[in-house]
Amino acid sequence: MTGQLTPAGPARAPARDGQFDHLRLEGVCRRFGDRLVLDGLDLHIAGGEFVALLGPSGCGKSTALNCLAGLLPLSGGSIWLDDRRVDTLPPERRGFGMVFQNYALFPHMSVRRNVGFGLRMRGVARVRARERVDEALRLVQLTQYADRLPGQLSGGQQQRVAIARAIVVEPPLVLMDEPLSNLDAALRLDMRTEIRRLHQSLGLTTVYVTHDQEEALSLADRLVVLREGVVQQIGTPEELYRSPANPYVAGFMGYRNLLPMSVVRGEGGYATARGDGIELTGTAAGTEPGRDGEGIVAIRPEDFVVGQPPTGEDNRLDVVIEVVEYHGRELSVQARLPSGQALRLRTPERVARGETVSVWVPRGRVLVFAADPS
Known part of the structure; x- marks a missing residue:
């Protein structure tokens, strides 16, 4: 394994409430029966950084994301937000935002109610919740679609609803699992720009899973290339593009x-x-x-x-x-x-x-x- 574990520090927007200095994964492992699918992942992520986990299907990247989210318990290791250990907390107490590949919207709820769902679950006052939903819809440029149902929207619009729902709760960390894989080529390019714009303007900390090296290079401050649960290289897009550590990483870098x-x-x-x-x-x-x-x-x-x-x-x-x-x-x-x-x-x-x-x-x-x- 090669690469720096502590980032140099990308240019970031001012920190928001609930932001942290560092997220640390220390020796994170996950087994399914006798099969080790994530093997001793060590990774330090700075607050405000955009990190992409890159690799083919089965390499452990989505498993790592689900361990971060609390959807899978760890088989070993620990996860920390600054000095607070979070891998022992249930998903709802971690407060992370999640954007799924299949959008996971409620088909019977309007765009506004989908975006505000997490705020209602947290008991946010109605007036304040409406203000935050309006702001989230404005950020993803969907204000005029607030009263429509998801089935009345295009794929790109539905994905923007999912992103708005993730950011409206002002999470310390946003987790994105192949969020663009169901979109056509032109929409993927548009949404890449949109995700990067939101990340930079809101000062988000983002962990993004993808198998697409072009997507990872264009979005991330740093890349983590995984193979069968083991980190192959960690570095900036330029570092990995210019100096891949081994033939496997080279294959992903073109x-x-x-x-x-x-x-x-x-x-x-x-x-x-x-x-x-x-x-x-x-x-x-x-x-x-x-x-x-x-x-x-x-x-x-x-x-x-x-x-x-x-x-x-x-x-x-x-x-x-x-x-x-x-x-x-x-x-x-x-x-x-x-x-x-x-x-x-x-x-x-x-x-x-x-x-x-x-x-x-x-x-x-x-x-x-x-x-x-x-």
Whole structure:
């Protein structure tokens, strides 16, 4: 595991009532029977920070969120808000806001009554509750829909109702579990901006679960990449994008080409790998080469250059074009090496299926890792 556990501190709005300095997860574990699905999670989150838990289905990210919310008891470890331990409290006493993937709105209640539900459960005076609901609806730009039922709203509007319901109780922490996964592509982009705007303007502390690396990079102050319940790397979006700790993290940071090769030498921060009739030189990343010099070479599709003469230090590969997808200004291409290994490329150059072309990639855009031991 790599990464800093204490954040540098993002720029934040002034703290609101009920805000805290730090949320701490210390050795948090969760078992389902004999299966350990969350293994010793240590994480410090500053008040006002936006942290995204990133990984594929089954990696433990939603389990971590549900442990935070109190929906799942811990099998080990503890959770603290400053000096107050909260993992021993039931969900309603933690006071956290939660936004679910499926919105979880009451279909028979108006937008206003859905948003105000938590305030009614807390016994907030009617006049004060109405003021807070009006403000929450204004923040999510749904004032004109206050008297409609959820079924009369679009998916994006329903998700904004869910967000308003979470923030109206002025929680110390907002937990979001894949909140955009049911929306179409255009709405996802709009809602990403909306969530970030609300986070910054209200000084919220947010823990956000997603499997979408682009979503995580655009929203979060820090990312936590999980694999089978174990943290792989913690850091800012830029840190993880530029310096993934291992091939698994690299795969989530856009390195779609992960080539098993043998590392044969390294000097000056570079390493050279060979395999299946090709040789590639790149930045030596992560740990030293594994047993028998096994390694993984990682390259992003957009870092290949098609049809350009080498500069003297660029890596050259000859490939056959198999699949071409039109993406406007550039093409997304699947090609194949003579060995049969597939490569993914993105290029503005026009290429055709069946064509043999030379592609180059600068050594500074190639990462050479030790083989993933798992």
